[in-house]
Amino acid sequence: xxxxxxxxxxxxxxxxxxxxxxxxxxxxxxxxxxxxxxxxxxxxxxxxxxxxxxxxxxxxxxxxxxxxxxxxxxxxxxxxxxxxxxxxxxxxxxxxxxxxxxxxxxxxxxxxxxxxxxxxxxxxxxxxxxxxxxxxxxxxxxxxxxxxxxxxxxxxxxxxxxxxxxxxxxxxxxxxxxxxxxxxxxxxxxxxxxxxxxxxxxxxxxxxxxxxxxxxxxxxxxxxxxxxxxxxxxxxxxxxxxxxxxxxxxxxxxxxxxxxxxxxxxxxxxxxxxxxxxxxxxxxxxxxxxxxxxxxxxxxxxxxxxxxxxxxxxxxxxxxxxxxxxxxxxxxxxxxxxxxxxxxxxxxxxxxxxxxxxxxxxxxxxxxxxxxxxxxxxxxxxxxxxxxxxxxxxxxxxxxxxxxxxxxxxxxxxxxxxxxxxxxxxxxxxxxxxxxxxxxxxxxxxxxxxxxxxxxxxxxxxxxxxxxxxxxxxxxxxxxxxxxxxxxxxxxxxxxxxxxxxxxxxxxxxxxxxxxxxxxxxxxxxxxxxxxxxxxxxxxxxxxxxxxxxxxxxxxxxxxxxx
Numbered sequence: 001x002x003x004x005x006x007x008x009x010x011x012x013x014x015x016x017x018x019x020x021x022x023x024x025x026x027x028x029x030x031x032x033x034x035x036x037x038x039x040x041x042x043x044x045x046x047x048x049x050x051x052x053x054x055x056x057x058x059x060x061x062x063x064x065x066x067x068x069x070x071x072x073x074x075x076x077x078x079x080x081x082x083x084x085x086x087x088x089x090x091x092x093x094x095x096x097x098x099x100x101x102x103x104x105x106x107x108x109x110x111x112x113x114x115x116x117x118x119x120x121x122x123x124x125x126x127x128x129x130x131x132x133x134x135x136x137x138x139x140x141x142x143x144x145x146x147x148x149x150x151x152x153x154x155x156x157x158x159x160x161x162x163x164x165x166x167x168x169x170x171x172x173x174x175x176x177x178x179x180x181x182x183x184x185x186x187x188x189x190x191x192x193x194x195x196x197x198x199x200x201x202x203x204x205x206x207x208x209x210x211x212x213x214x215x216x217x218x219x220x221x222x223x224x225x226x227x228x229x230x231x232x233x234x235x236x237x238x239x240x241x242x243x244x245x246x247x248x249x250x251x252x253x254x255x256x257x258x259x260x261x262x263x264x265x266x267x268x269x270x271x272x273x274x275x276x277x278x279x280x281x282x283x284x285x286x287x288x289x290x291x292x293x294x295x296x297x298x299x300x301x302x303x304x305x306x307x308x309x310x311x312x313x314x315x316x317x318x319x320x321x322x323x324x325x326x327x328x329x330x331x332x333x334x335x336x337x338x339x340x341x342x343x344x345x346x347x348x349x350x351x352x353x354x355x356x357x358x359x360x361x362x363x364x365x366x367x368x369x370x371x372x373x374x375x376x377x378x379x380x381x382x383x384x385x386x387x388x389x390x391x392x393x394x395x396x397x398x399x400x401x402x403x404x405x406x407x408x409x410x411x412x413x414x415x416x417x418x419x420x421x422x423x424x425x426x427x428x429x430x431x432x433x434x435x436x437x438x439x440x441x442x443x444x445x446x447x448x449x450x451x452x453x454x455x456x457x458x459x460x461x462x463x464x465x466x467x468x469x470x471x472x473x474x475x476x477x478x479x480x481x482x483x484x485x486x487x488x489x490x491x492x493x494x495x496x497x498x499x500x501x502x503x504x505x506x507x508x509x510x511x512x513x514x515x516x517x518x519x520x521x522x523x524x525x526x527x528x529x530x531x532x533x534x535x536x537x538x539x540x541x542x543x544x545x546x547x548x549x550x551x552x553x554x555x556x557x558x559x560x561x562x563x
Contacts, residue, residue, distance in 0.1 A: 406530050
C-alpha cells in the first residue's frame with residue numbers, strides 16, 4: 001500500500017474510528033469499489049490495511065456479493081506474491097475487509113516516478129507477479145484485472161498482487177456480472193475479455209504482458225484495442241522482448257500455457273534491485289570496520305598499558321577493574337555498539353528468533369576474538385604488526401587462507417545460483433586451499449608440491465577436497481536457510497584445517513599454534529563476523545515454484561465441482 005494520505009480536502013471522518021478491532025489512521029488508496037485505510041490492530045498494534053466498500057454501491061446486492069467473493073477467493077491463497085486477506089465483516093452498515101499492510105507503493109506510482117524500469121528490474125517484478133498468478137490459477141481463480149495499480153511493491157522489494165474486486169472464481173456457479181459487462185481495464189484487458197468472452201488463465205497472462213511492456217517502455221497501452229503495442233527499445237534483451245510478444249498474442253492459444261512457465265522463463269532475465277544505495281552500503285561497511293577496529297584497539301591498549309607479558313582473556317572485559325583497564329573496556333564497549341548498529345541498520349525488524357540470537361552471538365564472539373588478537377600484538381608498532389601478517393610465515397599464510405576462503409564464501413552466498421559468483425567463489429576457495437598447502441610446508445611452494453604429492457597417497461587430503469567442494473556448492477546454492485548458511489563455511493574451514501594437518505611438513509608449526517597466532521585470531525574474528533552477517537541478512541527465499549496453503553474453511557464455502 002502506498003504511504004501518505006490521499007486528498008487534500010476536508011478531513012476524513014473515518015480517521016481515528018474503530019472498525020473490526022482496528023483504529024483507522026490514514027487513507028492510502030481509493031478505487032471504484034471504495035477506499036483503503038492504514039489501520040492499527042488494537043490487539044498487537046500491528047499495521048493492517050482495511051478496505052471499506054463505498055456506501056452508495058454497498059446497497060447493490062451484486063456488488064456486495066462481488067466484494068464478499070473477493071475476500072473468500074483471496075483467503076484461499078497463501079503465497080508470498082499474493083496479498084493476504086485476513087477476514088471481512090460488517091459493522092453498522094459498513095462493509096469492510098482486513099488485509100495485510102504493505103509499506104511501499106503500487107507499480108503505477110513507481111512508473112510515474114521512474115518513467116520506465118531497467119530490463120532486469122521489470123523482469124523481476126513480472127516474475128513475482130507470474131508466481132502469484134500461478135498460485136491463484138492453481139486455486140481456480142482468474143484475477144482479470146492485472147495492471148500496475150494492482151501490483152504492490154514493498155520497501156523491501158517484495159511484490160504482491162492485490163484487488164480481487166473483479167476476480168472470477170472458476171468454481172463459482174453464479175455469475176456476478178451481466179452478459180456484456182467489461183471485466184478488466186482498457187489497454188490491459190485481453191481481447192477475449194473485450195469481446196465479452198469468459199476467458200481463462202491466459203487472459204491474465206496477456207494483462208501481465210501488457211504490464212511488462214509498460215514497465216519496459218514507460219508508456220501506458222492505448223485504450224483502443226486495435227492499436228498495436230509500439231516496439232520495445234533495442235536495448236531490451238531479445239529473450240525478454242520475445243516473451244512479451246508471446247504474452248501479447250491476440251489469441252490465447254499463441255500465449256504461454258500457464259504462469260509457471262512464464263515465471264521460469266523470466267527467472268534468468270530478472271534482477272532484484274538492491275534495497276540500499278551505494279552510499280548506505282559503504283556506511284554499513286564503514287561502521288562494521290570501525291567497530292572491529294575499536295575492539296582490536298581496546299586489546300592493543302590493554303597490552304601496551306600492562307606490558308608485553310599481559311595475556312588477555314574474555315574475563316578482562318567482564319571485570320576490567322581487576323586489571324585496571326577500565327578505559328580499554330570503555331573503548332571495547334564503543335566498538336560493540338558501533339558493530340551492532342552496523343548490522344542492525346537497514347533491517348526492518350529485529351526479533352528474538354533463532355536467526356537473530358545466533359547472529360548476535362556470532363558477532364559478540366567476533367568482537368571478543370578481535371580484542372584478544374589486539375592484545376596479542378598490542379606491544380608491536382603498526383608497521384611491525386603489518387609486517388608480521390604479510391611475512392609469508394606459516395602462521396600468516398594460514399590466516400590468509402582463512403581470509404581467502406571467507407571472501408570466496410561471501411561472494412558465493414551474496415548472489416546464489418549465478419554462474420559468475422559461483423566461479424569466483426570457487427576460485428577463491430581453491431586459492432585458499434593452495435595457500436594452506438604452502439603454509440603446511442613452512443611457506444615453501446616447492447616443498448608444498450612434494451608434501452602434497454605424498455599426502456595424496458592417503459585419504460585425508462581427498463576428504464578435505466570433498467568437504468571444500470560441498471561447502472562451495474552449499475554456499476552458491478543456498479536458499480537462506482540456517483543449516484545451509486552455517487554448514488557451508490563449516491565444511492570449508494574444516495577442510496582447510498584437515499588439509500593443513502594431513503600435509504604438515506618439516507618446519508611448520510602444529511595446527512593449534514597456527515590457529516592461535518595473531519593472524520589466525522584476526523581471520524577467525526572475520527569469519528565469525530561473516531557468520532553473524534549471514535544469519536541476520538540472508539533471509540529465506542520464496543520457493544521456486546509458487547506454493548500454497550489452502551484455507552479449508554474458505555474452500556469448503558466454495559466446493560469444487562466433481563470431474
